[in-house]
Structure formats: C-alpha cells, structure tokens
Amino acid sequence: MKRVLLLWICLLPCLVMAEVRLPAVFSSHMVMQRDQKVNVWGWADKNERVEVLFNGQTKRAKADAEGKWTVQLEPMKQGGPYTLTVKGRANTIILTDILLGDIWVCSGQSNMEWTVKDVNDAAREIAEANHPMIRSFNVVKNISFKPLDALEGEWTVCSPTTVPDYSAVGYFFARKLHQETGVPIGIINSSWGGTDVETWTSADAFNTLPGEFKKRYEAVAIPADLDGFLAENERKKELYLQALAQEKGLREEWFAPTHDISAWRSLEVPKLWAQTELGDTHGMVWFNLDLTLPAGVDGKAGELSLGMIDDNEITWVNGVKVGETNGYNLNRVYAVPAGVLKEGQNRIAVRVYDTGGGAGFYSESGQLSLKIDGRTYPLAGQWKYREGATNQQFGYQEFSPNLYPSLLYNAMIHPIIAFAMKGAIWYQGENNAGAAYHYRTLFPLMINDWRAKWGREFPFYWVQLANYMAKEEQPVDSDWAKLREAQTMTLSLPQTGEAVIIDIGEADDIHPRNKQDVGLRLALNALNKDYGFTDIAYASPIYRSMDIQGDRAIITFDHADQGLSARNKHGYVEGFAIAGSDRKFYWAKAVIEGNKVIVQSDQVKNPVAVRYGWANNPDVNLYNAAGLPATPFRTDDW
Numbered sequence: 001m002k003r004v005l006l007l008w009i010c011l012l013p014c015l016v017m018a019e020v021r022l023p024a025v026f027s028s029h030m031v032m033q034r035d036q037k038v039n040v041w042g043w044a045d046k047n048e049r050v051e052v053l054f055n056g057q058t059k060r061a062k063a064d065a066e067g068k069w070t071v072q073l074e075p076m077k078q079g080g081p082y083t084l085t086v087k088g089r090a091n092t093i094i095l096t097d098i099l100l101g102d103i104w105v106c107s108g109q110s111n112m113e114w115t116v117k118d119v120n121d122a123a124r125e126i127a128e129a130n131h132p133m134i135r136s137f138n139v140v141k142n143i144s145f146k147p148l149d150a151l152e153g154e155w156t157v158c159s160p161t162t163v164p165d166y167s168a169v170g171y172f173f174a175r176k177l178h179q180e181t182g183v184p185i186g187i188i189n190s191s192w193g194g195t196d197v198e199t200w201t202s203a204d205a206f207n208t209l210p211g212e213f214k215k216r217y218e219a220v221a222i223p224a225d226l227d228g229f230l231a232e233n234e235r236k237k238e239l240y241l242q243a244l245a246q247e248k249g250l251r252e253e254w255f256a257p258t259h260d261i262s263a264w265r266s267l268e269v270p271k272l273w274a275q276t277e278l279g280d281t282h283g284m285v286w287f288n289l290d291l292t293l294p295a296g297v298d299g300k301a302g303e304l305s306l307g308m309i310d311d312n313e314i315t316w317v318n319g320v321k322v323g324e325t326n327g328y329n330l331n332r333v334y335a336v337p338a339g340v341l342k343e344g345q346n347r348i349a350v351r352v353y354d355t356g357g358g359a360g361f362y363s364e365s366g367q368l369s370l371k372i373d374g375r376t377y378p379l380a381g382q383w384k385y386r387e388g389a390t391n392q393q394f395g396y397q398e399f400s401p402n403l404y405p406s407l408l409y410n411a412m413i414h415p416i417i418a419f420a421m422k423g424a425i426w427y428q429g430e431n432n433a434g435a436a437y438h439y440r441t442l443f444p445l446m447i448n449d450w451r452a453k454w455g456r457e458f459p460f461y462w463v464q465l466a467n468y469m470a471k472e473e474q475p476v477d478s479d480w481a482k483l484r485e486a487q488t489m490t491l492s493l494p495q496t497g498e499a500v501i502i503d504i505g506e507a508d509d510i511h512p513r514n515k516q517d518v519g520l521r522l523a524l525n526a527l528n529k530d531y532g533f534t535d536i537a538y539a540s541p542i543y544r545s546m547d548i549q550g551d552r553a554i555i556t557f558d559h560a561d562q563g564l565s566a567r568n569k570h571g572y573v574e575g576f577a578i579a580g581s582d583r584k585f586y587w588a589k590a591v592i593e594g595n596k597v598i599v600q601s602d603q604v605k606n607p608v609a610v611r612y613g614w615a616n617n618p619d620v621n622l623y624n625a626a627g628l629p630a631t632p633f634r635t636d637d638w
Contacts, residue, residue, distance in 0.1 A: 020088025031186025101184025172519025307363025466505030
C-alpha cells in the first residue's frame with residue numbers, strides 16, 4: 001500500500017494541468033464583430049481539447065505543440081447580451097454581457113490617445129455618457145522588438161464612470177455611429193502620443209522599402225544577445241523604480257530655501273530635456289531658481305505661472321508648496337499666498353517627474369512669470385537642476401517607441417490581427433511632418449500592411465492635421481501643409497476617407513480640445529460608405545482642376561455640388577494665394593461661383609499656380625453646403 005501511495009505522489013507533478021486561457025481582448029462586456037466569421041483563440045496544454053460555446057454554436061479545437069488553439073464562429077447578426085463559455089480539462093471560462101456589433105480599431109499618436117476628460121465641455125459630456133451599447137478596450141502601452149501574441153487591456157461599458165479615460169475621438173465617433181444606426185459599437189484604442197508611422201508598421205512591410213527610409217535607424221545598435229540585454233535592462237529598471245519610490249529629494253527637502261544648491265548644474269528653462277544635456281533622461285529632476293524681489297513685496301500674494309511641463313510636477317515657493325499638477329498638457333498657474341514672498345532672495349523649487357517620451361518645460365518663455373501687484377517678474381533663463389532619481393543614473397534604457405520600426409506594431413497591433421473588426425480610424429502625422437514626402441509612401445504602406453495582416457480590405461479613415469502654430473503674415477512654405485497633402489494623396493487607396501479639421505485647431509496647442517467635431521467628421525465617412533446613409537455628405541470640398549483665363553485662375557472643387565460659401569461676417573474668401581512663373585506667392589482675392597472659386601491678384605498678371613490653406617495655421621473659411629471645410633491644396637509641385 002505504501003508503494004502505491006508513493007508512486008501516486010511521484011506522479012502528481014506530471015498530472016498537473018495548465019488552465020485554458022484567453023487573450024485579454026476576450027473578456028466580459030466585450031463586443032464581437034457581427035456578420036463576419038469570428039476567431040476565438042487562446043492557450044492550453046499541448047494537444048489539449050478545447051470546447052467553445054457561444055450563441056447556439058459549439059466549436060472544438062485541439063491545442064498545437066505550443067499550446068495554441070483557435071476556433072472560428074460562423075457569422076452572426078447584431079444582438080446580445082450573450083455568454084461565451086470556453087472549456088478545457090482543468091477549468092472553464094465564462095464571459096458574460098457580450099454584444100454582437102461593430103469593432104473599430106482607433107490608433108495613432110496623442111490626438112487619438114486624448115481622453116474625454118480633457119475635451120471641451122468635458123463635465124457635460126461625461127455626465128451624459130450613458131451608452132451601454134458602446135464598449136471600449138484601451139490597449140496598455142508596450143513596445144517589442146518581436147511580434148507578440150498577447151497584449152493587456154480591459155473591456156468596459158460606456159458610462160459616466162468609465163468614459164473619462166476613453167479615446168475622445170474614438171468615443172465621439174462611436175457615439176455618432178450608434179445614435180444613427182442602433183448597432184453596438186466597440187472601440188479598441190491602441191494609440192501612443194508622439195509616435196511615428198514607422199513604428200506602427202510591421203517589419204515585413206517596412207523592410208520592403210528602399211534604403212532612404214532606413215537611414216535614420218542605421219545608428220541604432222540592436223544587441224546580438226537581445227534577450228540577455230533585455231533581461232539585464234529589466235534588472236536595472238527595478239533598481240530605478242526602487243529609487244523613485246524612495247526619492248531622496250523629498251527626504252532631504254531640496255525644496256527648502258536653506259538647502260545648498262551651489263553644486264547643482266545650470267540649465268536653460270523653458271526647454272525640453274532632449275534639447276539639453278539631460279538628453280533622453282526620464283524620472284525625477286529638481287529645478288530651483290533664486291529670484292530677487294524688491295522692497296514692498298513682503299506680505300503680498302502673487303501668481304506663479306510655469307506654462308506646460310511634461311509630465312508631472314510639484315512646486316514650492318520659499319519652502320511652501322503652492323501647487324501640484326499631473327498632466328503634460330496642462331498650464332501651471334498657482335496662487336502664492338500672502339506672507340510667502342519677501343524682499344530679497346526668494347526660491348522657487350519645481351520637482352518634475354517624467355514618465356517617458358518628451359520631458360521638460362515646453363511653453364514659450366513669456367509664459368513663465370511671477371506676478372505681484374500688477375508687476376510681472378520673468379522667470380525664463382538659467383535654473384539650477386539636480387537629478388533625484390532617473391533612468392540614466394542606473395543605466396536603464398527606456399526605449400522610445402520610435403527607436404526602431406515596428407515596435408508598436410509588434411506589441412499593440414499584431415496581438416489583435418486575428419480579431420474580427422469592421423474598420424479603423426487613425427489620427428497621426430504630427431511626428432512625421434518633417435519628412436512629408438516620405439509620408440506619401442509610409443502612410444499607404446501601413447494601411448496596406450494592416451489590411452494584408454487582417455486579410456481584408458477594411459475601411460480606413462483618418463484625420464488630416466489641424467491648423468496649429470503662429471499665423472504667417474505672408475504666404476510661405478509649410479511642413480504641416482506638405483504632410484496634409486500626403487494624407488490627402490492617400491485617398492487614392494480604396495475604402496479610405498479623410499476628416500478635414502483645418503478650421504478647429506488651436507494656434508498654441510497641438511492638441512485641439514474640440515474632439516467632438518473630429519469624431520463626427522470621421523463618422524460621416526463611415527455612415528455614408530459603410531452603413532448605407534448615402535444621403536449624408538461626408539467629404540470636404542477637394543480640388544479638382546484649375547483653368548487659367550487671363551489674370552484669373554478658376555478652381556473647381558469636387559464635393560461642392562450644392563455650392564460653396566465663405567464663413568465670416570465680411571463674406572469674402574480667405575486662404576488663397578496665387579503665383580506667376582517667378583514662383584512668388586501673393587495673397588489673392590477669391591470669389592465664389594457655384595462649385596468654383598475665381599482667384600486673382602493685382603500683383604500676378606499671368607498666374608501659374610494657386611494654393612489654399614497652405615500654411616501651418618492658415619486663415620481659411622471656405623465650406624460646402626454640408627458645413628465641411630475645404631481641403632487645403634496646391635496646384636504646383638514646387
């Protein structure tokens with residue numbers, strides 16, 4: 001008997017079974033794609049048999065040698081809620097409250113990442129966000145040198161509690177679709193601020209490009225033992241995180257006016273760290289400024305302005321904490337209480353915590369000031385700084401998602417390419433504006449790449465770059481205009497559409513707060529092309545042709561059959577420039593005639609070329625009858 005018991009105990013380790021598992025994109029409250037075959041996949045023991053039950057269908061699969069299994073559900077009509085049951089030998093997974101509807105992948109950089117809590121009228125939008133048929137899955141940020149099988153995230157039901165962290169563009173897009181169609185809408189938000197299109201493109205596609213697209217990556221050294229390097233980097237990361245948790249700047253009170261900062265180094269403020277000796281530093285860095293104030297300030301209150309700081313900071317004046325803000329896109333304006341300021345030396349201490357990506361003070365110099373009794377004391381200039389706890393101190397390398405092509409595709413797109421979906425919306429381009437001609441190739445390459453991976457020519461709609469930066473007094477060339485042009489050229493691909501937002505940007509903020517109209521204009525494309533609302537106008541007026549008649553250039557537009565209009569109190573058209581063979585552009589007089597605009601200037605007797613909205617932040621006011629702004633264009637290729 002003892003021998004039998006001993007044998008049974010020895011066999012126990014061999015009989016332990018792994019549990020059947022699903023990727024994170026399968027969870028309760030999810031949306032599954034209607035009217036398409038739907039893959040359900042996961043992991044189990046090698047050769048284990050798995051059974052999947054959903055909406056009257058039962059599918060079975062056997063895990064392969066690596067433990068991977070997949071079943072395919074037959075197409076189903078919209079509806080729900082349903083329950084998904086997955087059975088393995090060791091366990092059963094039951095997911096509830098699943099809807100059949102349409103899935104839209106939402107991707108790009110920070111303007112797609114931008115959340116509902118940061119838009120115009122955010123409080124009202126959040127309070128009214130009771131839309132249980134809208135669901136969102138926010139993909140957790142990650143990068144990888146190799147395509148991954150899994151990612152992290154969670155499906156949530158749209159409500160005032162959950163919607164603040166939804167992609168604003170994705171949410172307003174989904175809301176319009178659901179309101180018009182009644183179809184459940186799921187959005188998968190896979191976006192990352194400050195990223196290039198190259199990092200969202202698979203290596204398979206990127207490697208087909210000629211060498212000129214790869215020069216920027218030639219200096220990037222990928223270790224031969226990549227796995228070993230990454231493991232060592234993780235060890236350094238743990239030491240760095242421990243230092244952050246025990247950050248000595250607070251313990252030693254580096255904010256105190258008596259703290260000795262004579263050995264601290266100097267740095268110009270405002271400036272992004274990448275433009276200084278800090279370089280690619282992330283973590284905690286302290287900045288102190290000793291400011292001499294005149295007699296008469298004792299006992300008076302003040303207003304301290306520090307502009308925008310990437311990412312988070314805490315600020316003290318003379319050892320008194322006056323404010324704390326988390327968020328790289330928020331202006332820091334703090335009240336300094338009466339009794340804190342004094343005649344003579346006053347110390348301003350700022351602890352900046354950067355979590356990754358860009359870092360530092362990045363507003364204009366004039367936005368940094370201290371105001372007392374109507375008098376302004378500028379704060380821009382040389383500040384003292386000291387690293388509290390940073391990645392550089394421990395040799396930990398935080399990889400930028402732009403370090404190498406495909407890093408975000410590998411980690412944040414590849415894991416879901418088997419997931420059935422309706423289409424994609426995209427808001428990106430700011431990071432590629434300095435190489436707009438390359439974008440003419442890179443952007444359609446990425447779209448075709450995704451379609452090839454999903455195995456379907458799905459709808460793909462994007463947002464053209466908004467107006468941004470200072471106004472120009474005279475016509476000039478513009479990198480942002482060239483990038484917009486590259487985006488518009490991509491309309492040559494089938495099943496694509498563009499939301500033009502040249503009228504709703506903000507001169508001093510790369511992140512316009514009006515995301516409602518962005519989502520709406522994207523939704524107009526989908527409603528017209530994918531949901532049968534063919535009576536809905538979806539496209540902005542777009543340049544068709546130019547006819548030169550004497551000193552006049554006659555511009556004809558598509559998507560303007562019901563006429564054009566100029567939106568301003570004066571009624572004249574803005575944004576047109578005209579040039580002769582000398583290639584010198586002058587602002588032009590422009591008059592609307594139906595779907596045409598007549599353009600001329602007294603300074604150009606023999607016109608050759610016309611441009612419209614050709615600037616970073618142009619003054620434009622030309623619209624079609626549907627209220628959509630005309631697409632910026634140029635007739636030349638200079």
